[in-house]
Amino acid sequence: MQSKPLTLKALDLVSILAMVISTYLALVFAPQEAVMGNVQRIFYFHVGTAWVAMLGFILAAVSGVVYLITKDLKWDRFELAAVEVSALFFFITICLGSIWARPAWNTWWTWDVRLTTAAVAELIFIAYLMLRQGIEDPEKRARFGAVYTLLGGLSVPVTFLVIRFFRTIHPVVIGSQSAEAEGGFNMESKMVTAMLFAILAFTVVFVDLVWHRVRLGQFAEKVEQLKLKASL
């Protein structure tokens, strides 16, 4: 059993600390929003989790390509870790968004561009995990996983574009605002600080979790090999 690397231990501590600070910034430091009140504070974690989920999605697709070129199983472990952690964060993003949407839009869910794309991306994550479960051979599992993340990575942006033809009410806080968006607001500098810090904090947590998951994958592989050796 190889012991936990010191950097990872440090990263664990940093992630916990970052989450605590980010929570403080979001709940106390950032001023209350004038129209929506305290429910707007969900925004900070919503953006943070959405950002890392998207980051994971892109990283998974890229490592899929790298795996197909190099055929090195370490890229497969990384891809799986990125997908698993992203799937979790995306689920949190969607839940937080729904909780915010209930008072802001007066509905838990609406078939808006971002919401639908998020739901489709989450379904692709789940399909990916189900696909992997159905294949025993690790090499074939890695190949199929890589092909599927690549297809998913290409298809999700197109989905986003297609649903754009329908109307949207999701606010765009960063960048230009569409006229039909509801629940948008202008950010004060303290809000920007809280948001940026949330993004940073979730990135650290993401790196930490992916690292743990990759290590878990390595151990699982080692256990497989030992089992094989014992049975011979």
Added chain:
Amino acid sequence: MEETIPPATPSFSQAVFAIVRKDLSAEFRSRELLSAMLVFALLVILIFNFALELDIKVRESVTAGVLWVTFAFAGTLGLNRSMAVEKDRGCLDGLLLAPVDRSALYLGKALSNLIFMLIVEAVTLPVYSLLYNVNLFQPALLLVILLGSIGYIAVGTLLAAMAIQTRTRDVMLPILLFPIVLPVLLAAVKASAGLLNGADFTEVSAPFNLLVVYDLVFIAVSLMLFEYVVEE
């Protein structure tokens, strides 16, 4: 390199058409796949008739959706079957041993799948027109249906080859395919609905262009990825 290739090696297009011919002649002798797809498509329309109460007002808004859901479901049935027969009787291994490029195998399978899907559509459309007194025979609409089918089959053939190699087999295909192919279905429904409601071709050019782009991108990607899916 050139002297290692025996003179009998078929050219790329010969290989593609050999596979198409094989699939078509096998199908026209057994009629397993087409009859199943056709009966299934008609059943789906029948169910929609009662589930949605397709009276004259509802029909205007849902015809495009009903048609595309029917095609998508019947398409999955056909894709699964067409790949399963290759796998079950060891034909796939035989095909892989043939001295032709893997992408020729993909293109051949995709073409024959497309032909089956178009035959099903060619029967479903007049039946639907007849039953509901809707004129579906507009050249622009037929073009949209052709483009949508191409995109659907391009990804479907690749994913079906993957799905049949998993433990859960037939169950896996729709789960893998639908989130990836969603942009095609949405754009096709959007364009078809516009055309059916008397919109000018220029009004639906955005979803139409997207269909063309999706088709091109995914045919190219699937051609490249197919060899990773079938290699042993």
